[in-house]
Amino acid sequence: MIEVIGLVKRYKDFEAVKGIDLTVKDGEVFGFLGPNGAGKSTTISILCTLLKATAGEVSVAGIDVRRQPDEVRRRIGLVFQDPSLDDQLTARENLEFHGFVYGLPAAVRKERIAEVLAMVNLEERADTQVRTFSGGMKRRLEIARGVMHHPSVLFLDEPTLGLDPQTRNHIWDYLHELRRREGITLFMTTHYMDEAEFCERIAIIDQGTIVAQGTPDELKAMVGGDVISITAAAPQALAEEIDRAFKLATMVERDRVRVEVPEASTFVPILVKELKTPLRSLTLSRPSLDDVFIKLTGHAIRDEAAGGMDQFRAMAQRWGGPRRR
Amino acid sequence: MESVGQATPRVESRPAGGRAGTVGASLRAVYIIWYRDVLRYFRDRFRLVASLAQPLLYLVIFGTGLSSALRGTGAGGFGQGAGSIQYVQYLYGGVIGMSVLFVAIFSAMSIVWDREFGFLKEILVAPINRSAVAIGKTLGGATQAMIQGLILLVLAPVAGVRLTVESVLLLVPAVFLVAFALTSMGVALAARMKSMQGFQGVMNFLMMPMFFLSGALFPLNNLPGWLFVLTRLDPMAYGVDVLRRVVLMGSGLPPAFVDRLGMTVNGTVISPWIEVGVVAAFGLAMLGIAIASFRVRD
Numbered sequence: 001m002i003e004v005i006g007l008v009k010r011y012k013d014f015e016a017v018k019g020i021d022l023t024v025k026d027g028e029v030f031g032f033l034g035p036n037g038a039g040k041s042t043t044i045s046i047l048c049t050l051l052k053a054t055a056g057e058v059s060v061a062g063i064d065v066r067r068q069p070d071e072v073r074r075r076i077g078l079v080f081q082d083p084s085l086d087d088q089l090t091a092r093e094n095l096e097f098h099g100f101v102y103g104l105p106a107a108v109r110k111e112r113i114a115e116v117l118a119m120v121n122l123e124e125r126a127d128t129q130v131r132t133f134s135g136g137m138k139r140r141l142e143i144a145r146g147v148m149h150h151p152s153v154l155f156l157d158e159p160t161l162g163l164d165p166q167t168r169n170h171i172w173d174y175l176h177e178l179r180r181r182e183g184i185t186l187f188m189t190t191h192y193m194d195e196a197e198f199c200e201r202i203a204i205i206d207q208g209t210i211v212a213q214g215t216p217d218e219l220k221a222m223v224g225g226d227v228i229s230i231t232a233a234a235p236q237a238l239a240e241e242i243d244r245a246f247k248l249a250t251m252v253e254r255d256r257v258r259v260e261v262p263e264a265s266t267f268v269p270i271l272v273k274e275l276k277t278p279l280r281s282l283t284l285s286r287p288s289l290d291d292v293f294i295k296l297t298g299h300a301i302r303d304e305a306a307g308g309m310d311q312f313r314a315m316a317q318r319w320g321g322p323r324r325r
Numbered sequence: 326m327e328s329v330g331q332a333t334p335r336v337e338s339r340p341a342g343g344r345a346g347t348v349g350a351s352l353r354a355v356y357i358i359w360y361r362d363v364l365r366y367f368r369d370r371f372r373l374v375a376s377l378a379q380p381l382l383y384l385v386i387f388g389t390g391l392s393s394a395l396r397g398t399g400a401g402g403f404g405q406g407a408g409s410i411q412y413v414q415y416l417y418g419g420v421i422g423m424s425v426l427f428v429a430i431f432s433a434m435s436i437v438w439d440r441e442f443g444f445l446k447e448i449l450v451a452p453i454n455r456s457a458v459a460i461g462k463t464l465g466g467a468t469q470a471m472i473q474g475l476i477l478l479v480l481a482p483v484a485g486v487r488l489t490v491e492s493v494l495l496l497v498p499a500v501f502l503v504a505f506a507l508t509s510m511g512v513a514l515a516a517r518m519k520s521m522q523g524f525q526g527v528m529n530f531l532m533m534p535m536f537f538l539s540g541a542l543f544p545l546n547n548l549p550g551w552l553f554v555l556t557r558l559d560p561m562a563y564g565v566d567v568l569r570r571v572v573l574m575g576s577g578l579p580p581a582f583v584d585r586l587g588m589t590v591n592g593t594v595i596s597p598w599i600e601v602g603v604v605a606a607f608g609l610a611m612l613g614i615a616i617a618s619f620r621v622r623d
Contacts, residue, residue, distance in 0.1 A: 049622075050622075051622070070454075078446075082442075084444050101353075
């Protein structure tokens with residue numbers, strides 16, 4: 001459904017995407033994962049014809065994005081990172097506009113608007129101006145709009161960013177429902193690792209390069225075993241001691257030391273007995289995608305990059321204030 | 326309509342509607358973009374009413390004030406006896422031009438607003454011709470500016486101007502022409518503008534100079550050389566002159582007198598038809614630039 005070969009996007013003095021390859025199969029839920037500024041939004045903008053690639057081949061639904069952008073546009077739907085509704089219009093008017101622009105005949109438009117509004121439970125608010133909607137309602141309306149014209153692929157750029165956890169879950173319910181009913185391919189970017197678990201396949205991007213691609217299970221297998229996470233007052237000293245005593249690779253993150261071992265349940269008693277540095281707490285876990293990301297890139301996904309700006313965006317969305325482009 | 330290349334039967338892939346390249350699809354796009362602008366305009370009743378405030382201030386306070394001041398010097402306007410008008414009557418056509426200018430630029434700047442608040446993306450990823458987007462936006466803004474200009478006709482009594490059926494019928498296309506030309510300019514500017522900050526610059530370095538040089542406030546003859554030249558370079562001046570000629574048609578003024586208030590080059594009065602041509606050519610050139618800017622993809 002989507003085929004990307006050697007995609008490069010260079011701005012004047014900055015290479016945002018450094019030659020990536022991607023394959024997304026028909027009907028798949030594909031997650032594009034990475035911290036802010038990793039090149040996710042740039043890539044998605046190129047896939048949906050908003051930006052031109054500097055180099056590389058990109059095709060969506062079997063059509064070359066560079067040569068026939070209009071043909072691609074007719075076959076894709078989009079849910080953007082920031083709301084892109086006209087909030088002075090009603091929900092129905094926004095959908096009318098969309099249907100009209102995509103050339104749906106009046107009868108189809110009417111039927112389809114009713115259908116998609118029902119799908120996201122917004123029938124009752126159909127004739128209210130969008131500016132009175134909450135963030136979650138706006139996102140639902142955008143999802144409804146994105147699939148209204150029966151696209152082959154729906155692109156979602158951070159569809160749950162800035163929403164509270166409950167609303168996030170609801171959005172996911174709608175997406176699953178959508179997939180079941182319309183059978184379309186979903187391509188989404190996110191930096192929420194727990195959401196990536198919902199995807200059938202994932203590509204992890206960091207600093208413009210794809211560092212891994214596969215199913216969540218395949219990726220987790222890369223971590224190779226269990227993860228022990230220990231907090232201590234002197235994490236650095238602890239890491240050095242583990243390194244010395246057990247010849248195990250460690251990673252320090254604030255007051256936490258992470259160690260990967262093949263079999264944690266038998267290893268922990270030995271570890272605790274041997275260590276001289278005082279421990280504060282210890283947790284065991286099966287590897288999560290967070291661990292995969294840390295292993296592959298050497299830093300956590302929600303480090304510095306996803307801090308201030310995200311909070312600002314979330315707040316801005318809540319208060320209806322200025323939003324970043 | 327055939328379905329997508331490797332689509333499996335499970336994926337019901339019906340690419341939307343007609344081809345983006347066809348004339349029908351483009352006209353449809355122009356229409357819906359125009360329609361959205363007009364819908365938003367009428368929905369904003371407050372703005373409709375508020376936009377009458379500034380023209381009223383100009384006519385009632387500025388116009389009356391200057392008329393009275395001139396009367397103190399022995400004149401209350403321009404000309405003498407039967408061939409004379411009050412300053413406020415002179416001002417009326419210019420105030421219509423001013424409103425058209427402001428609404429035209431503001432509505433074109435809504436593109437920047439849409440860009441900042443996302444809606445522009447919805448338009449740009451749609452399978453429609455980018456030229457249609459530029460044309461739809463221009464016509465949408467021009468319609469708003471025209472309606473605004475025509476609403477001001479209710480203020481004719483305030484300005485002491487007598488309108489006839491004929492002059493009103495002529496004003497509709499005249500106001501639309503000026504509105505179209507100025508909106509094209511606005512859209513051409515807004516097409517590549519990334520943030521609302523640029524709007525300050527447009528306001529101070531373009532809108533206000535165009536307004537002051539347009540002859541809306543004073544006749545453009547007997548001016549110092551440098552000012553004379555600048556006014557002739559202002560495309561809006563030609564438009565304002567046409568508007569004023571039509572507005573004053575019903576006032577029973579001798580044509581020679583109206584000519585004297587109008588634009589001259591080398592002492593010859595420019596025919597209103599040439600003025601119409603200048604405004605139309607300017608508008609089309611700007612629309613061309615607007616279309617070209619919309620077609621560029623980064």
